[in-house]
Amino acid sequence: MTGEMTEGKGPVIGVFDSGFGGLTVLRALLRRIPHAQYAFLGDTARLPYGSKSRRTIARYAAESAQFLVNEQGAEFLVIACNTASALALDAIQEAVPVPVLGVxxxxxxxxxxxxxxxxxxxxxxxxxxxxxxxxxxxxxxxxxxxxxxxxxxxxxxxxxxxxxxxxxxxxxxxxxxxxxxxxxxxxxxxxxxxxxxxxxxxxxxxxxxxxxxxxxxxxAEATAETAARLFATPVSKSGSHAGQIRCFATDSVEKFERLGSRFLEQPVGRVDLIDLGG
Amino acid sequence: MTGEMTEGKGPVIGVFDSGFGGLTVLRALLRRIPHAQYAFLGDTARLPYGSKSRRTIARYAAESAQFLVNEQGAEFLVIACNTASALALDAIQEAVPVPVLGVxxxxxxxxxxxxxxxxxxxxxxxxxxxxxxxxxxxxxxxxxxxxxxxxxxxxxxxxxxxxxxxxxxxxxxxxxxxxxxxxxxxxxxxxxxxxxxxxxxxxxxxxxxxxxxxxxxxxAEATAETAARLFATPVSKSGSHAGQIRCFATDSVEKFERLGSRFLEQPVGRVDLIDLGG
CATH class of the missing domain: 3.40.50.1860 (Rossmann fold)
Structure with missing residues (x-):
């Protein structure tokens, strides 16, 4: 799938959460950086992160970040998960060669x-x-x-x-x-x-x-504002491309698809199931 | 740890849940089969099972059942987890050579x-x-x-x-x-x-x-009644041994220890952390 999303005009922004709550961050990003392309990953197979150890969370988050960068071509990462932002931001930054922003x-x-x-x-x-x-x-x-x-x-x-x-x-x-x-x-x-x-x-x-x-x-709003300042690349003259969104989950996409649109305030569309292991 | 719990008088009953809610089943079992020895495992690292696929749940539950039988010497298993009982009872029964009862x-x-x-x-x-x-x-x-x-x-x-x-x-x-x-x-x-x-x-x-x-x-009560009928071995003459309980969890024992006593209506004591992988 490498590079699939890099053909459009805007930057590719990867957004990561342990579940689908981070879609509120994606919603805020869409308002601030509407011309970007977004790849959203919810690590639903392994949520909730909250009850897990720091080492486990760091490993899960790093694997998720690598999927967004290596497979989806993300040029920037937003960690839309408070637990991962709190416990694993350094580990994520070490795992990928792109700028990483937590909430x-x-x-x-x-x-x-x-x-x-x-x-x-x-x-x-x-x-x-x-x-x-x-x-x-x-x-x-x-x-x-x-x-x-x-x-x-x-x-x-x-x-x-x-x-x-x-x-x-x-x-x-x-x-x-x-x-x-x-x-x-x-x-x-x-x-x-x-x-x-x-x-x-x-x-x-x-x-x-x-x-x-x-x-x-x-x-979520504060993070989107910061992201717009840090990540937004100049919009081309024809710059009104609507943001493209692709959503991925590691298990059970049903709840994601059912509830996601409420968080995103627009349909999430099809959610692709991916396997990050264990 | 093999056989550690088999030295007492009563049967060794393994009780399994994805979390610690199954302690209400253990509480009911303690009232019905007070002389048994209990090994309780909460697979807290991988909860909630509810959002996972049947295959994944079956694998997790089978691994947990094998720990209780092979490492803790359980002679009977009670699956005190509605999701595992609903989706993985056959897989658990295939994984261990002892009788298995769901809720x-x-x-x-x-x-x-x-x-x-x-x-x-x-x-x-x-x-x-x-x-x-x-x-x-x-x-x-x-x-x-x-x-x-x-x-x-x-x-x-x-x-x-x-x-x-x-x-x-x-x-x-x-x-x-x-x-x-x-x-x-x-x-x-x-x-x-x-x-x-x-x-x-x-x-x-x-x-x-x-x-x-x-x-x-x-x-929980209904399951304990059935377990008493199926699993309770005759109590020896001196048969009033209080049930011994050992609790295990796969991650973050803090919430287990903090809330568990409310579910069990007695102190859960020390909860041992074990690693089932994944």
């Missing part, structure tokens, strides 16, 4: 730019919170971050309850616990980072629930 | 014994419902079964919200949809099968929500 640094940078008080909140999955990657990236920028795992939000999104009263109640409970903890630690947070690729689908519901003084930062 | 047949048999109308409801995970293994096992006994996937219940249990108003509301919504569908198909269900190893933790909440004419059947 955590752009999210933290965007929070830093938005915050006046210097205190931020981060909501994410268990695995991302346990890695404390957001807190570290924020701290490196002089921003204090309080992280909270919100494990029910991903299944609620996957159930399609993105505007459901139950989801609003669950988010209210998580937010209340987070704000109480922040207050007890003397923090004045004015920024909330959505540190999971599923959460952008809850953005309207989240925006209604958070106090007006807190600004919501979407890591 | 689906006992659950269906118990529903058949309980039902007067001949109509049953089954709630389970997406993967179990998609396999239609409960419907097939019920049909083979002349019982009509309507299955419904309830994907939010597992994460709600894992969040510890087993008595939470949000969980009650989610279950009410699922049950209402299920009863409406049953009515529209002309069914008069009088039995509800809990077809997932996490659901026994919701039993008090479920019992409060279901109409009084519907009897709740717990596959």
């Amino acid at each position: 955590i640094e752009p999210g933290a940078a965007s929070a830093r730019a938005a915050s006046r008080t210097g205190d931020a909140l981060v909501i994410a999955t268990d695995a991302t919170v346990q890695s404390h990657a957001y807190a570290a990236a924020c701290r490196a920028r002089g921003l204090r971050a309080l992280e909270k795992a919100c494990p029910l939000l991903v299944p609620l999104v996957e159930e399609g309850w993105t505007q459901h009263p139950v989801t609003a109640e669950v988010f209210r409970i998580y937010l209340q616990e987070l704000l109480q903890q922040a207050a007890s630690e003397g923090m004045c947070p004015d920024t909330l980072v959505l540190g999971c690729t599923h959460y952008p689908l809850l953005r309207p519901l989240i925006a209604q629930a958070v106090p007006p003084e807190i600004r919501v930062i979407d890591s | 689906i047949e006992p659950g269906a048999a118990s529903a058949r014994a309980a039902s007067r109308t001949g109509d049953a409801l089954v709630i389970a995970t997406d993967a179990t419902v998609q396999s239609h293994a409960y419907a097939a096992a019920c049909r083979a006994r002349g019982l009509r079964a309507l299955e419904k996937a309830c994907p939010l219940l597992v994460p709600l249990v894992e969040e510890g919200w087993t008595q939470h108003p949000v969980t009650a509301e989610v279950f009410r919504i699922y049950l209402q949809e299920l009863l409406q569908q049953a009515a529209s198909e002309g069914m008069c269900p009088d039995t509800l099968v809990l077809g997932c190893t996490h659901y026994p933790l919701l039993r008090p909440l479920i019992a409060q929500a279901v109409p009084p004419e519907i009897r709740v059947i717990d596959s």
Whole structure:
């Protein structure tokens, strides 16, 4: 398949996730770099990465990155997976000879730019919170971050309850616990980072629930902005080519095809099954 | 490690799950066959099985079964995983020379014994419902079964919200949809099968929500009853040895150790990490 995607006009951008949640990052990329060609790989056979060791995650992510670069001709890679960004970015960069961008640094940078008080909140999955990657990236920028795992939000999104009263109640409970903890630690947070690729689908519901003084930062948007700055090559004169998308998964494409279009906000089309082994 | 567990008095029973939910089956077994020795394996590195192909699940489950028999000396195996029971019971039985019992047949048999109308409801995970293994096992006994996937219940249990108003509301919504569908198909269900190893933790909440004419059947309990009939060897005169339990996991024992005691209703103790490859 080598080079199949390099015949078009725009750059070839590889986007990698352990599942299909990273399609929200691809959606944001499509808006920022519409003329690019995209190869999206969801390593669905081996998800969730969150419960696995750093070494295992690094191996899986490196293999996935090599598929996107060597087989699909990706010239840039976006790691649209918080766990892989947190634990394996170095390993991925070592495995491929193209620039690699994760979601955590752009999210933290965007929070830093938005915050006046210097205190931020981060909501994410268990695995991302346990890695404390957001807190570290924020701290490196002089921003204090309080992280909270919100494990029910991903299944609620996957159930399609993105505007459901139950989801609003669950988010209210998580937010209340987070704000109480922040207050007890003397923090004045004015920024909330959505540190999971599923959460952008809850953005309207989240925006209604958070106090007006807190600004919501979407890591997917922040990553796409950074990618546009780093990776976007000049568009040719005829430059309005619509972005071409090819999606790949390592197992069970059914859920990917069924739910993917909700995340991408357009049909994902056919998802090709590939085998990366073990 | 071969034979390590065979020095005690009771039979050695291997219990296998893709995760730690099967500890509810182990708990039921401990009550029915208290003098046995138990080796529990959660294949946590490769969960969830639900999104994987039948061939992959069969390979994983067979490897796990061989560990329990060859390394831990199990004389009987209980497959406390609905997905593996649905898709890989034959493959497991071929892989090991000891009797193997899954959770689906006992659950269906118990529903058949309980039902007067001949109509049953089954709630389970997406993967179990998609396999239609409960419907097939019920049909083979002349019982009509309507299955419904309830994907939010597992994460709600894992969040510890087993008595939470949000969980009650989610279950009410699922049950209402299920009863409406049953009515529209002309069914008069009088039995509800809990077809997932996490659901026994919701039993008090479920019992409060279901109409009084519907009897709740717990596959874990039904499986333990069947195991007691099939596997329990006569207890020696001094036969009140407390069951010995050893737990193994293939990755990340942290969540297992943290949540496991809730499922087992006693401490799981130390969980040993083992490597099955892949």
